Amino acid sequence: MASVQLVSSGSEGDGQYVMVDERKKRRMLSNRESARRSRMRKQQHLDELLNQVSQLQKENNEIVQHVNATTELYVQAESENNILRAQMMELSDRLQSLNSVLYIVEEVSGYSMDIPEIPDPLLKPWQLPCPSQPIMASANMFQF
Template sequence: MSSTPQLVSSGSDADQRYAKFDERKRKRMESNRESAKRSRMKKQQRLEELSSETTQLQNQNSICRDKIESVERNYCAIDADNNVLRAQLAELTERLNSLNSLTQFWADTTGFPVDIPEIPDTLLEPWQLPCPIQPITASDMFQF
């Protein structure tokens, strides 16, 4: 027999170490699975929240688009009415000038003095009409 110590370990000691190692590895794997599962659930929840927010924003965008189109239609109608009124103003101003010129001609021929008032500037420049100033509020512009 030799006096050198032999490194012989019993099979049960090695099995216990491997069993502890396997148990730690199994717990770590289980923990990782649970963590990955929670991560996937959070990711799915965030995706659902973003999808819901996208739908909500698309609905709001559609409502805003409808309001803008309505305001544009109202603007176009008002602009068309304004153009008609401008044309009528020009025509009436021309008629008044013609009538004033005929009246002046008649007064010159007959010798009968006629007082012909000048066309007021407010008729030629309707934006300067002396009318009460009424503020236009945003709620007036966006009534549907």
């Protein structure tokens, strides 16, 4: 910036120039300080955003781990359910076979037998007969 100096006579004119220069210097210093504060606020905001990104990434990783663990539990439960369904079907088939044998024995012997009805597992799955011996099945039987 080029400075323009006016030539005047007397000490009164020189005092004006000194005051203008002094105001100009103060304004420049004030502007520099304001710019410095602005840069500091900007850096502080950037630091806060970086901290927030870090925190959100951490929370996201925790959520992903929780979803993975829940998915694993779901797959295990689904596998166990498939095994239980297979066991239920096998037991229902066994019961049907035993009831058929009882009907034949009843007809051949002439004695009245108390033949239980086969429960419908879809209507009342909690009322299925309890097996006296476990049926072994494994999760490897079922492919997803």
